[in-house]
C-alpha cells in the first residue's frame with residue numbers, strides 16, 4: 134500500500150514538474166568516431182532509465198548507419214527530473230572504405246552496400262548536428278589517440294554552434310586506457326571517464342548530463 138502511494142505521489146510530482154518547467158526535452162546527440170562505444174552508451178542510458186534499448190552494438194565499424202533516437206528519457210538527479218531525447222549517430226570518419234568490411238567476412242557486394250550506407254549515415258549525422266541537436270555527448274575510446282582530424286573538426290563545429298558539450302572518455306576498463314590524455318587534448322571541455330560496457334562511473338555520467346543539459 135505504501136509502495137502504491139509512493140508511486141502515485143512520484144508520478145504526480147513528475148507530471149507537475151513537467152507542467153511547470155514547460156520545456157521541451159533537450160535533444161542530445163551522441164557523436165564521435167566509429168567504435169568509440171556510442172551505441173553501447175546510448176543503450177546503457179536508455180536501459181537504465183526505461184528498460185529498453187536503442188540499437189545493435191558491434192565490433193564491425195559502422196554498425197549504426199542511420200541516426201536513431203529514443204525520446205523522453207527521464208533522468209532523475211537530486212530530486213529533479215531532466216527529460217532528454219537521446220540520438221545515437223553513425224561514427225564520423227574521413228575515410229569509409231568497403232575493403233575494411235571484407236576483413237569481417239562480408240561479400241564484396243554487401244561490403245560496398247554497407248560502406249555506401251555508412252557514408253550516407255555520416256552526412257545525415259552532420260546535418261542533424263547543424264539543425265536539430267541541443268547538446269552533444271562526444272564519445273572517445275580512451276585507449277586511442279584523441280588527436281585526429283575528425284575529432285578536431287567535429288569539436289570545432291560543436292563549438293562554433295555554441296552547443297553544450299561533454300566529452301566522454303570511454304573504455305576505462307581496458308588496461309591501455311588513458312583518459313587524462315583526452316582531458317589534456319580538450320582542456321576547454323569537461324571530460325568524464327567511464328566504461329559504457331561495464332557501467333563504471335555512471336553516477337558521475339548522469340550528474341553531468343543533468344548539469345549540462347538539464
Ligand SMILES: Nc1nc2c(ncn2[C@@H]2O[C@H](COP(=O)(O)OP(=O)(O)O)[C@@H](O)[C@H]2O)c(=O)[nH]1
Pocket residue numbers: 166167168169170171172173174189190191192194195196197224303304305306307327328329330331
Ligand atoms: N572494453 C570496452 N569495450 C567497449 C566499451 N564500450 C563499447 N565497447 C565495445 O566497443 C565496440 C564498439 O561499440 P559500439 O557501441 O558499437 O561503438 P559505436 O560505433 O561508437 O556505436 C563493441 O565491441 C563494444 O562492445 C567499454 O566501455 N569498454
Ligand SMILES: [Mg+2]
Pocket residue numbers: 171172173189190196197222223224
Ligand atoms: Mg553505433
